[in-house]
Amino acid sequence: xxxxxxxxxxxxxxxxxxxxxxxxxxxxxxxxxxxxxxxxxxxxxxxxxxxxxxxxxxxxxxxxxxxxxxxxxxxxxxxxxxxxxxxxxxxxxxxxxxxxxxxxxxxxxxxxxxxxxxxxx
Amino acid sequence: xxxxxxxxxxxxxxxxxxxxxxxxxxxxxxxxxxxxxxxxxxxxxxxxxxxxxxxxxxxxxxxxxxxxxxxxxxxxxxxxxxxxxxxxxxxxxxxxxxxxxxxxxxxxxxxxxxxxxxxxxxxxxxxxxxxxxxxxxxxxxxxxxxxxxxxxxxxxxxxxxxxxxxxxxxxxxxxxxxxxxxxxxxxxxxxxxxxxxxxxxxxxxxxx
Numbered sequence: 090x091x092x093x094x095x096x097x098x099x100x101x102x103x104x105x106x107x108x109x110x111x112x113x114x115x116x117x118x119x120x121x122x123x124x125x126x127x128x129x130x131x132x133x134x135x136x137x138x139x140x141x142x143x144x145x146x147x148x149x150x151x152x153x154x155x156x157x158x159x160x161x162x163x164x165x166x167x168x169x170x171x172x173x174x175x176x177x178x179x180x181x182x183x184x185x186x187x188x189x190x191x192x193x194x195x196x197x198x199x200x201x202x203x204x205x206x207x208x209x210x
Numbered sequence: 211x212x213x214x215x216x217x218x219x220x221x222x223x224x225x226x227x228x229x230x231x232x233x234x235x236x237x238x239x240x241x242x243x244x245x246x247x248x249x250x251x252x253x254x255x256x257x258x259x260x261x262x263x264x265x266x267x268x269x270x271x272x273x274x275x276x277x278x279x280x281x282x283x284x285x286x287x288x289x290x291x292x293x294x295x296x297x298x299x300x301x302x303x304x305x306x307x308x309x310x311x312x313x314x315x316x317x318x319x320x321x322x323x324x325x326x327x328x329x330x331x332x333x334x335x336x337x338x339x340x341x342x343x344x345x346x347x348x349x350x351x352x353x354x355x356x357x358x359x360x361x362x363x364x365x366x367x368x369x370x371x372x373x374x375x376x377x378x379x380x381x382x383x384x385x386x387x388x389x390x391x392x393x394x395x396x397x398x399x400x401x402x403x404x405x406x407x408x409x410x411x412x413x414x415x416x417x418x
Contacts, residue, residue: 123323124291125234125303154230156303158291162260167286169265187230195325197406199233199300204402206296207395210254 120179120186122157122172128179128186129154136183144174148183228301235302237398238320240346241330242338243309246358246388248290250330251304253394255292259306262289264316287313289320302398307342317345326352326405328397330388333357333366336374343375352405354382356397380404 122128130136130148137145143164150163161171178184195203239247252259263286287308294302307327308316321327327346331339339355346353357364357371366374368383377383382400386393 123236124289124305124319125236125301125323127228127230127232127234129230154228154232156234156293156301158262158289158303158305159260159293161262162291167263167265168289185230194405194407195233195235199235200325200402200406202300203235203296203302204399206300207254207294207302207399207402210294210391210395 120176122175122186124158124168125156126186127154127156128160128175128184130178130184131182133183136178136181140178140181140183144178147171147174147178151184227298228295229298232299232301235300236320236324237302237304237401238307238324238327238351239304239330240307240327240339240342240353241309241358242332242335242342245309245330245332245335245338247306247309247330250328250356250358250386250388250394250397251290251292251306253389253391254294254398255304256295257293259290259292262291263287264289264319287316289316321345321349321351324351326354326401328356328401329353330356330358330386331371331375332360333364333371334360336371340375343377347378352401354384354397354401354404356384356386356388356393358388359385 128151130151133145133148133152137148140148143166146164147160151160155163157172157175158168160175161168164171166174175184175186179186239250241247248259265286289308290306292304294304296302305320305324307320327342329339329342329346343353343355345351355371355375355377357366357368364385368385372381372383382404384397384400386397388394
């Protein structure tokens with residue numbers, strides 16, 4: 090990238106604190122996690138003991154499949170931080186993820202099922 | 211948004227468990243600050259709207275080392291969202307878009323992979339939703355307009371709103387009450403119909 094630009098200035102405020110948890114990293118190692126990517130922990134009872142406290146909370150919150158957004162809300166940390174923690178957990182095989190996105194235009198059958206489901210609410 | 215959850219009438223049962231293989235549909239609820247986005251999400255969500263936060267560093271891709279940057283606060287944007295589990299294999303997530311322009315950086319992630327958007331409009335402050343309409347038009351995200359009738363008061367016609375927002379003829383405009391589950395369901399059904407190929411462009415009342 091020839092035109093690396095620092096978009097923030099002092100007015101952007103401090104950026105460090107939430108990222109101390111992630112060792113300063115903001116990248117997600119090629120694993121693309123959307124807000125609605127579903128994640129689930131594998132054996133949190135075993136794996137939670139092997140990770141830091143925030144990651145352990147994340148594993149327990151994701152005992153059943155949840156979206157990334159729900160996981161972040163569940164442990165009350167910023168999304169970007171949670172994504173980095175999730176990537177670590179996924180790479181350690183403590184977490185599975187599955188996305189069927191981008192499904193900007195799902196198939197007709199799926200859309201019809203959404204309509205039917207909404208009407209039945 | 212003052213009231214995160216104004217509809218206390220809902221019963222919050224243990225939601226149906228989602229399969230990891232589920233299709234997750236993302237729908238955005240947009241419009242100006244305080245127009246009722248979170249209220250609308252709460253009117254149909256099976257859980258009280260949840261809140262998560264993103265930091266301004268979202269735009270700072272490529273920043274790997276922040277050591278030495280010290281301070282006490284971080285600029286954050288709150289995202290409110292809700293969930294509708296259609297069945298274990300199909301989940302709809304409703305995300306409110308941040309109501310302030312300085313949080314544009316969040317909109318790209320929100321819009322990515324979104325099925326479509328409901329733009330809530332308050333006719334007393336119609337220009338508040340111009341930005342959302344512009345954004346979705348530019349990004350080719352299908353959307354419709356829900357004209358929120360506060361206290362049942364609606365001095366403008368659908369055509370007034372359509373003209374004021376300079377909408378394409380295909381964009382549905384519907385009256386709604388963001389607090390009302392029935393209206394919200396109707397908006398969402400119309401949105402999905404609008405997205406479906408084949409020209410189901412909703413059934414907005416009034417002349418088109």
